[in-house]
Amino acid sequence: MDAITCTCLEEVRQHIDRIDCDLVALLAERGGFVTQAAAFKKTTDDVRAPARVEQVIAKVRALAEASGASPTVVEAVYRAMIAAFIEDELNTHAALSTTA
Structure with missing residues (x-):
């Protein structure tokens, strides 16, 4: 997209601010699904899921290339985002494990 x-x-800056609002809303939505995923995973290794991380990275790099975005930037953003979501999911998973 141009x-x-x-x-x-x-x-x-106005356009960037508008996009930031959209991104935060999408991150909140994604986070809700990450929280749900914790309930389906049996171990912390299931939460970390390195093979799934690499699958997502490959997918978003391809999406970046197709859309004209920098695959390097997209990968860096996704790796940081995924790491943060994994930490959050590990906390959720631990809380669920103590109540089960």
Whole structure:
């Protein structure tokens, strides 16, 4: 997707702010599914799921290439995001394990 051509820095920032609002909402939605996933996983190794992480990275790199985004940037963002979600999911998984 091509960015809209802006005529000033303020306009650029307004578009970035709009996108940030959308991204945060999507992260919240994704987080809700991550929390649900913790209930289906038996071990912390299931939570970490390194093979699944690599599968997601390969998928988003391909999506980045197809959309004209930098695969390197997309991979870095996803690796950071996944690491944060794994930590959160490990906490949820631990809490579920103590109540089970």
